[in-house]
Amino acid sequence: MPHHDIVIIGSGSGNSLVTRRLAERDVAIIEGGPHFGGTCLNVGCIPTKMFVLPADRADEAAHNDRLGIATTFDGADWPAIRDRIFGRIDPIAASGEEYRRDGERTTLYRGHARFVGERSLVVDLPEGPVEVTGDQVVVAAGAHAVLPPAIAASSVPVHTSDTIMRLPALPERLLIVGGGFIAAEMAHVFGSLGTRVTLAVRGDGMLRHHETEVHQAVDAAAADAWDLRTGVEVTGLEQGDAGVVASLSDGSTVTVDEVLVAVGRAPSTEGLGCDAAGIDLHPDGRVVVDGHGRTTADGVWALGDVCSPEQLKHVANQQARVVAHNLAHPDDLRSFRLDAVPSAVFTHPQVAAVGMTTAQAQEAGHDVVRYVQDYGATAYGWALEDETSRCVLVGDRRTGALLGAHLVGPQASVIIQPLIQAMSLGTPLTEVARGQYWIHPALTEVAENAILGLLEQMDPHVSESLPS
Ligand SMILES: Cc1cc2nc3c(=O)[nH]c(=O)nc-3n(C[C@H](O)[C@H](O)[C@H](O)COP(=O)(O)OP(=O)(O)OC[C@H]3O[C@@H](n4cnc5c(N)ncnc54)[C@H](O)[C@@H]3O)c2cc1C
Numbered sequence: 001m002p003h004h005d006i007v008i009i010g011s012g013s014g015n016s017l018v019t020r021r022l023a024e025r026d027v028a029i030i031e032g033g034p035h036f037g038g039t040c041l042n043v044g045c046i047p048t049k050m051f052v053l054p055a056d057r058a059d060e061a062a063h064n065d066r067l068g069i070a071t072t073f074d075g076a077d078w079p080a081i082r083d084r085i086f087g088r089i090d091p092i093a094a095s096g097e098e099y100r101r102d103g104e105r106t107t108l109y110r111g112h113a114r115f116v117g118e119r120s121l122v123v124d125l126p127e128g129p130v131e132v133t134g135d136q137v138v139v140a141a142g143a144h145a146v147l148p149p150a151i152a153a154s155s156v157p158v159h160t161s162d163t164i165m166r167l168p169a170l171p172e173r174l175l176i177v178g179g180g181f182i183a184a185e186m187a188h189v190f191g192s193l194g195t196r197v198t199l200a201v202r203g204d205g206m207l208r209h210h211e212t213e214v215h216q217a218v219d220a221a222a223a224d225a226w227d228l229r230t231g232v233e234v235t236g237l238e239q240g241d242a243g244v245v246a247s248l249s250d251g252s253t254v255t256v257d258e259v260l261v262a263v264g265r266a267p268s269t270e271g272l273g274c275d276a277a278g279i280d281l282h283p284d285g286r287v288v289v290d291g292h293g294r295t296t297a298d299g300v301w302a303l304g305d306v307c308s309p310e311q312l313k314h315v316a317n318q319q320a321r322v323v324a325h326n327l328a329h330p331d332d333l334r335s336f337r338l339d340a341v342p343s344a345v346f347t348h349p350q351v352a353a354v355g356m357t358t359a360q361a362q363e364a365g366h367d368v369v370r371y372v373q374d375y376g377a378t379a380y381g382w383a384l385e386d387e388t389s390r391c392v393l394v395g396d397r398r399t400g401a402l403l404g405a406h407l408v409g410p411q412a413s414v415i416i417q418p419l420i421q422a423m424s425l426g427t428p429l430t431e432v433a434r435g436q437y438w439i440h441p442a443l444t445e446v447a448e449n450a451i452l453g454l455l456e457q458m459d460p461h462v463s464e465s466l467p468s
């Protein structure tokens with residue numbers, strides 16, 4: 001029975017654990033999926049954003065008239081875009097796999113793993129099952145797309161984000177089920193590249209967990225660009241002569257060429273045998289971990305989507321750095337960073353957020369103060385002829401703290417960074433605003449002006465005491 005110092009389940013963020021810190025250890029990586037390297041590289045962040053970029057360009061080309069430029073979007077060469085993207089990604093995944101397979105101190109097991117006892121796993125290899133044990137085990141098994149029961153019960157094939165980006169051709173008509181991150185990004189990609197997109201959203205709009213101004217702006221743009229159906233669920237799918245016919249709960253039907261389901265991702269703990277290993281799970285299936293990444297089983301750690309309430313790559317990466325340190329330094333444990341977790345949705349318009357929404361801050365009992373900064377009230381906003389983009393800041397009047405920042409508009413994911421930094425480092429807002437130069441007339445002035453506006457809401461006389 002092979003035994004290793006460290007056994008890692010999952011080659012996504014789990015793979016990045018194998019750093020110089022653990023160079024002397026004998027490490028095994030178990031990967032049961034079709035690709036080596038996990039979600040982000042193969043079917044997640046990286047390919048989606050590589051599709052978002054041409055979608056952004058197509059969108060711009062179609063809407064440049066307001067700047068006095070006559071451009072048109074004349075169509076997308078989908079196979080060329082797809083092959084360019086995966087022609088870059090697939091070799092990276094393949095060489096990463098080869099590197100681990102041939103590594104001097106690494107062993108790669110290509111099969112699904114399940115615990116059969118304490119730090120003991122059976123891996124279903126193509127040549128038959130093998131039992132593997134480790135002094136330490138890291139569960140980095142990620143999450144996977146789920147299907148609503150009515151869709152799972154249908155025999156009509158549907159796509160998830162795992163398969164939609166490899167379609168042989170750009171579909172003429174696409175139904176997207178869901179109103180969250182993936183639905184918003186994929187609607188932008190396919191809609192801007194030329195597909196007629198219908199969105200079936202269960203709630204009353206898209207990105208409902210975001211700040212009011214943000215989801216309102218996204219809804220308005222979505223209603224313009226796509227056929228947005230809200231308050232509906234898909235009750236059945238049938239293959240008709242003219243395409244797939246989706247029945248919706250409001251009694252209507254939609255006929256499309258392809259269906260993409262994006263209704264959330266569940267932690268991949270089903271079939272992992274956590275019971276046998278003494279690993280406790282939350283009711284939603286996530287592995288229970290303490291602040292250092294330790295599960296309830298001795299010597300078993302977890303990181304990333306399999307345990308985190310935020311399914312985000314920068315979160316998984318930070319947790320991987322923490323667990324890598326903790327494996328090497330058991331007497332000097334580091335902690336997962338739980339505060340100021342930012343996110344961005346690369347749809348059109350782009351969305352970025354960190355911290356609490358106004359409603360969450362009110363619910364938490366803060367003395368809430370907020371400020372809405374329009375992009376259009378800054379010099380670069382004039383250049384953009386922008387009328388819809390904004391930055392909403394939420395603060396606490398009593399403490400002067402920034403509690404949340406929410407942006408919708410061009411470069412939201414970039415402009416938000418000084419606000420993330422202010423929250424993460426606890427820098428007083430007066431210092432963030434006036435303790436540095438802000439390049440004029442860059443779009444970052446949206447963040448600068450938003451902070452100044454919030455400070456004034458907190459104290460109308462603040463400008464008299466601000467450093468120059
Ligand atoms: C379409 C899409 C777009 C996204 N875009 C972004 C983005 O822009 N920014 C962002 O921050 N996040 C994004 N995410 C989320 C991000 O991809 C994940 O948070 C991150 O990849 C999670 O990393 P992980 O290491 O926890 O899991 P994964 O990368 O999913 O790795 C887990 C691995 O474990 C393997 N595995 C699972 N169970 C077993 C088992 N029992 N035995 C063996 N192997 C197993 C899986 O096959 C998988 O390869 C996106 C996700 C999706 C789906």
Ligand SMILES: NC(=O)c1ccc[n+]([C@@H]2O[C@H](COP(=O)([O-])OP(=O)(O)OC[C@H]3O[C@@H](n4cnc5c(N)ncnc54)[C@H](O)[C@@H]3O)[C@@H](O)[C@H]2O)c1
Binds near residue numbers: 177180202208
């Ligand atoms: N840019 C990014 O950082 C990025 C991009 C894509 C995905 N992700 C991560 O992946 C996760 C999964 O993405 P997602 O879009 O699948 O999930 P999500 O949680 O973002 O959104 C799921 C959506 O589906 C809806 N829904 C749930 N059940 C439904 C049902 N039965 N019928 C119809 N609608 C239903 C929800 O109301 C919600 O609008 C995200 O939460 C995010 O953490 C991140």
